[in-house]
Amino acid sequence: MKNRGAKSSSPAASLPKCPTGIQGLDEITSGGLPRGRPTLVCGGAGCGKTLFAAEFLVRGATQFGEPGVFVSFEETDTELKSNVASLGFDLAGLTRRKKIVLDHVYIERSEIQETGEYDLEGLFVRLNHAIDSIRARRVVLDTLEALFAGLPNEAILRAELRRLFHWLKVKGVTAVITAESGREQLTRHGLEEYVSDCVILLDHRVNDQIATRHLRVVKYRGALHGTNEFPFLIGEEGLSVLPITSVGLNHKVSNERITFGIPRLDAMLGGRGFFRGSSILLTGTPGTGKTSVAACFAQAAARRGDRVLFFLFEESPNQIVRNMRSIGLRLEPLIQRGLLRFHAARPTLCGLEMHLATMFKEIAAFQPAVVIVDPITSLLAAGSDHETKGMVTRLIDFLKGGQITSLFTSLTHGGHALQQSEIAMSSLMDSWLLLQDFEGNGERNRLLYVLKARGMAHSNQVREFLISDRGIDLVDAYIGPGGVLTGASRVAQAAHEKAEALADQQEAARRRRELGRKRATLDQRIAALRSQYETEEAELRRVDAQAGTRTRVLRAERTELARLRQADAIRTAARAPGKPRSKRQR
Amino acid sequence: MKTRTVKRPASGSPRRPAKPWQLRLYVAGQTPRSLTAFANLKKICETHLDGRYHIEVIDLVEQPQLSKGDQILAIPTLVRKLPQPVRKIIGDLSDTERVLVGLDLRPAD
Numbered sequence: 001m002k003n004r005g006a007k008s009s010s011p012a013a014s015l016p017k018c019p020t021g022i023q024g025l026d027e028i029t030s031g032g033l034p035r036g037r038p039t040l041v042c043g044g045a046g047c048g049k050t051l052f053a054a055e056f057l058v059r060g061a062t063q064f065g066e067p068g069v070f071v072s073f074e075e076t077d078t079e080l081k082s083n084v085a086s087l088g089f090d091l092a093g094l095t096r097r098k099k100i101v102l103d104h105v106y107i108e109r110s111e112i113q114e115t116g117e118y119d120l121e122g123l124f125v126r127l128n129h130a131i132d133s134i135r136a137r138r139v140v141l142d143t144l145e146a147l148f149a150g151l152p153n154e155a156i157l158r159a160e161l162r163r164l165f166h167w168l169k170v171k172g173v174t175a176v177i178t179a180e181s182g183r184e185q186l187t188r189h190g191l192e193e194y195v196s197d198c199v200i201l202l203d204h205r206v207n208d209q210i211a212t213r214h215l216r217v218v219k220y221r222g223a224l225h226g227t228n229e230f231p232f233l234i235g236e237e238g239l240s241v242l243p244i245t246s247v248g249l250n251h252k253v254s255n256e257r258i259t260f261g262i263p264r265l266d267a268m269l270g271g272r273g274f275f276r277g278s279s280i281l282l283t284g285t286p287g288t289g290k291t292s293v294a295a296c297f298a299q300a301a302a303r304r305g306d307r308v309l310f311f312l313f314e315e316s317p318n319q320i321v322r323n324m325r326s327i328g329l330r331l332e333p334l335i336q337r338g339l340l341r342f343h344a345a346r347p348t349l350c351g352l353e354m355h356l357a358t359m360f361k362e363i364a365a366f367q368p369a370v371v372i373v374d375p376i377t378s379l380l381a382a383g384s385d386h387e388t389k390g391m392v393t394r395l396i397d398f399l400k401g402g403q404i405t406s407l408f409t410s411l412t413h414g415g416h417a418l419q420q421s422e423i424a425m426s427s428l429m430d431s432w433l434l435l436q437d438f439e440g441n442g443e444r445n446r447l448l449y450v451l452k453a454r455g456m457a458h459s460n461q462v463r464e465f466l467i468s469d470r471g472i473d474l475v476d477a478y479i480g481p482g483g484v485l486t487g488a489s490r491v492a493q494a495a496h497e498k499a500e501a502l503a504d505q506q507e508a509a510r511r512r513r514e515l516g517r518k519r520a521t522l523d524q525r526i527a528a529l530r531s532q533y534e535t536e537e538a539e540l541r542r543v544d545a546q547a548g549t550r551t552r553v554l555r556a557e558r559t560e561l562a563r564l565r566q567a568d569a570i571r572t573a574a575r576a577p578g579k580p581r582s583k584r585q586r
Numbered sequence: 587m588k589t590r591t592v593k594r595p596a597s598g599s600p601r602r603p604a605k606p607w608q609l610r611l612y613v614a615g616q617t618p619r620s621l622t623a624f625a626n627l628k629k630i631c632e633t634h635l636d637g638r639y640h641i642e643v644i645d646l647v648e649q650p651q652l653s654k655g656d657q658i659l660a661i662p663t664l665v666r667k668l669p670q671p672v673r674k675i676i677g678d679l680s681d682t683e684r685v686l687v688g689l690d691l692r693p694a695d
Contacts, residue, residue: 106657111673113688116623116680121614121661122646122653129650151660151676 015222018066018138018174021059022052024241028217028226033198038165038175040195042187043202048213048234049178050075051087052202053140055238056176058089060138061099066174068138069101069130073146077102087238101130107150114152120160124167131173139168139175148189165194186218197221203229212351215241231353240357253277254403261300262293264474265433268450268459274431275455276369277403279396281426283410284435288446289467290409291315293435294372295324296472297407299331302339306369306405310342311359313378317342328471341366347378352391355379360398371399376408376425389425396428430454435465438486445486447477464490607631607639608668614661615647619678623662626679634691664688 017031026032033039033056043049050072057068072080080102081091094100103126131139144161151157168175177195179187186192192199199219205212214229232241257272266273274280284290298308312320320342321331334340343362345355363371373395380388392408399406410425426432432451437444449462464477464486478485478493485493611627613620624643631639646653646661656665660676666689675688686692 103654105659107659113673113675113684114677115675115684115688116626116677117619118660118662118677119619120659122612122658122663123660125614125646125650125661126653126658129653147659 017223018060019064020056021063022055022239022241024230024232025215025239028215028230028241029198029220030224033174033176034220034223035174036169036172037197038168038177038195039198039200040177040179040187040192041200041202042179042181042192044181044204047202047204048232048239049202050080050142051084051234052200052239053142053176053178054080054084054089054091055087057100057138057140058084058091058094059238061094066137067099067101067134068140069103069127069134069136069173070140070142071103071105071127071130072142073105073107074143076104076106080104087234088236089238098134101134101136103127103130105146107146109150109152112150112152118153118156120147120157120164123160124164128171131171137173139173140178141175142178143180144177144191145179145187145189161191162194202232207351212353214353231351231357233354233357235357235361240361252403258304258306258405259300261296262465262472262474264463265448268461268463268474269453270457274405274453276405277400278405278430278454279399279428280405280407280431280433281410281429282407282433282435283412283426285412285437288435288437289465289472290411290435291320291374292324292327292329292467292472293433293448294374294407294409295320295329295331298340298370298372299324299329299334301370301405302334302337305339307338307367308334308340308370308372309362309366309368310340311362311371311373312342312344313347313373313375315374316344326469327467328469341368352379352388356391356395359395363398363402363404368404370405370407372407372409374409375411377411389428392425393428426452431456438464441487441489443487445490447486448474605638605640606669607635607666608642609639610642610644610656610665610667612644612646612653612656612658612661612663612665615645620662622680623664623678626682626685627664630679630682630685630689634686666690 016035017026017029017033018035019026019032041049041052054070057070060066060068070080075083077095081095084091091100091102095102105123105126127139130136147157147161148154165175165177177191179189179191181201182188182190186199186201196219198217198221201216201218203214203216205214213232213234215232216229217225217227230241232239254276256276257274258276259266259273260269282290282293294310298310302308310320315323317335321335324331331340335342341362343359345358347355349355350358359373376388376392379391396406408425408429429452431453434449434451436447436449438447439445446465446467447462448465449460450458462477463474465472465474475490478490609627609631611624613623627641631641644652646658652658656663656674658665662676662678664675664679664685666673666675673688673690675685679685683692
């Protein structure tokens with residue numbers, strides 16, 4: 001009977017879908033539940049079947065203009081109204097406006113005596129009446145299995161259920177039937193035998209004391225659907241399923257670069273900082289200043305006008321605001337201006353998926369441009385490595401899809417610098433900054449280096465970074481023969497180098513002075529030589545003059561002698577001009 | 587069709603409060619099973635209650651809204667409104683012994 005019903009109404013064309021309005025579910029099922037057919041929602045106690053069903057109806061009535069009938073076999077109308085009011089569903093108002101009819105079917109086995117043949121026509125009549133009274137398009141039967149407890153004759157019941165599901169199809173309503181999950185089959189009483197079009201399994205699992213809800217579309221006849229288990233949560237606005245594994249690698253990328261807030265770090269990345277929309281991993285051992293660096297990044301982004309959402313898993317917002325004030329970061333004004341928002345939660349509060357779901361909701365609500373998770377490793381405690389990687393992948397995918405820049409801090413434990421989980425996680429990240437402690441000479445100093453930066457030229461130098469009351473700054477680390485010099489050694493090294501430079505300068509000056517002195521000496525000697533030369537020259541001239549005089553005297557004497565001897569050979573010579581004069585001068 | 591057809595079998599005054607047994611039989615249309623149930627009920631009442639009863643037959647096809655008040659699922663259902671407490675007997679009432687147990691006319695074994 002059920003098969004005939006199903007086959008007669010499955011045309012070659014794509015199946016008409018009935019959107020549930022439940023966040024994410026319509027994406028998994030590519031459109032919703034099969035329209036005009038019953039869907040079985042099964043799961044254990046407390047996994048959210050009733051809320052699922054209620055949301056299906058409420059969304060139908062409020063968003064899709066499809067009135068609905070809620071037949072409850074367990075909860076009374078009043079109970080149901082107050083239960084779903086916690087999700088913000090105004091069931092009472094909807095019933096008043098005739099958008100939803102609540103019908104509580106109450107069966108008490110002890111009141112019922114069975115004699116002879118019967119059928120469930122009464123239920124059909126009730127349902128039919130309820131559907132017709134508001135022209136309902138949606139029906140919820142929660143939980144039909146109560147009938148098994150209330151009615152003794154299972155054979156009749158099964159025959160009637162079969163008739164009921166067929167009747168629902170003929171009626172053309174989209175129905176959600178909830179059922180308890182059984183041990184060996186999907187439902188305790190094998191209802192899946194009758195509802196063959198769509199089966200959704202809800203699950204509430206506890207792993208390491210942390211419970212996570214999962215939803216899986218077990219079966220969806222005639223339609224493609226995601227077959228994975230999808231985490232879902234019941235929040236203030238109803239259910240939300242996270243179909244995040246469907247996200248592919250086709251994000252748009254931005255060429256815009258954004259500053260990190262530490263000028264020297266930007267300089268290490270070609271002077272322009274990181275790409276907008278990229279993911280940054282910041283790993284470090286305890287006390288290396290991961291949170292401070294992250295807060296610095298947050299402040300720079302918020303000052304730029306970007307909205308920043310800061311997820312804290314270790315500190316409270318007030319604590320971080322106070323702590324950051326001590327290093328000169330003033331976060332309160334940014335919070336007040338609505339540019340910075342903290343979301344603090346203990347990692348052990350709930351499961352990974354729940355955390356992820358909460359983060360998604362926060363991100364969707366706040367629409368940030370920058371998301372910071374401090375630290376992502378806290379979440380490792382809430383799940384296995386594999387799960388965490390899956391979660392981070394989905395988170396990164398989600399953030400990249402929205403062009404949101406993300407910074408994840410990751411705690412490494414002392415001793416080994418890189419842990420397996422981080423290596424696994426780092427492959428998902430675009431950039432990886434490593435903060436390290438360097439211990440030596442009786443002190444510990446912090447080092448930072450860029451381990452990877454996709455698509456950016458970056459410095460391969462290790463820098464020392466200093467946290468002071470004026471913020472964070474990077475300084476060059478000295479690489480000495482014994483390794484990297486930091487802190488006091490770096491200062492000592494700097495002083496040493498300064499002293500050496502000073503000594504060099506002094507030496508040069510000394511040489512200059514010596515040279516000056518040499519030149520002076522030389523000049524003196526030159527002057528002395530010159531004066532000596534001049535003396536000698538003067539002497540020479542005197543000697544010359546003496547010699548001339550003597551010659552003239554001699555000549556004069558000879559001339560005189562010759563005159564006296566009356567010789568004439570010399571006369572001409574005696575008449576040479578000047579000679580009588582020079583004789584006269586002397 | 588019969589709408590809230592009230593059967594007043596045998597004798598007695600027409601005023602309802604006089605009857606200590608108020609019985610209500612829910613049916614859905616005049617199906618053979620409904621007719622059987624009514625016939626069976628009438629026979630049992632005449633045998634065991636002899637004029638101290640009042641039977642009201644409600645056809646849910648005619649008045650579907652009435653199904654809610656007595657929480658009717660199964661058809662046919664016989665509801666003993668009086669004497670208190672309310673009792674429900676489902677089925678075509680063919681098993682007289684069980685009907686009598688259900689109506690507290692005979693203690694259960």
